[in-house]
Amino acid sequence: MGKPPVILIVEDEPLVRMGAVDTITEAGFEVIEAGNADEAIAVLERRTDIHLVFTDIHMPGSMDGLRLAHFVRHRWPPVKIIATSGHARIAEADLPEGGRFLPKPYATHEVIGAIRELVGVGS
Template sequence: MVADILMDAGYRVFEACEAADALAILDGRDDIGAVFTDIEMPGGMTGLALAAAVRDRWPSMPVLVTSGRVRPGAGELPNGAAYIAKPYMPGELVATLGKMLPHPDSGD
């Protein structure tokens, strides 16, 4: 559903089921502008650990973290990462991401 929301807003989306898959996609591409992750995900790495790994390897990459059950505590999000609580409205998600990343139709 999130992929559809973001594609409808004009973003190109690459989906990953686990953090390791997300890191493999990031390793193989140079055209990814942001990472959106849930805190709770399958596999051996949480979304917070993924956010930290992304920040370490791609320091300028915007990271947006979400969860419906877990709220990050002070200092748990990497510098520059943002959090949006579930449930959120599609417009809220797009607006939050838009603040972190220029819209694809803006020419930036």
């Protein structure tokens, strides 16, 4: 069996991030955490094995999750993107091509299903 896909979780709320990390790790993925877009970009610049970025939309820092999604798509085109928010409702047309939006609160099976579909991993 090969190495599991690597998922970068970008979430500024520590408890929400911890829950997402636990859920996605339990589903068999390797997980890396970032608290904002700047940290996420630093991770992406250091690592070439990130398969998907799972980002909150509303975050402090130099850019929000929507801007981060577009930046990632432009700079690292193979990296898949899932954006989430409990405040905004984003149309998939607002995301980079192929990006997904999941409203909070999201169900575990929705997140895992979307990740598996985007990175091409069966259940």
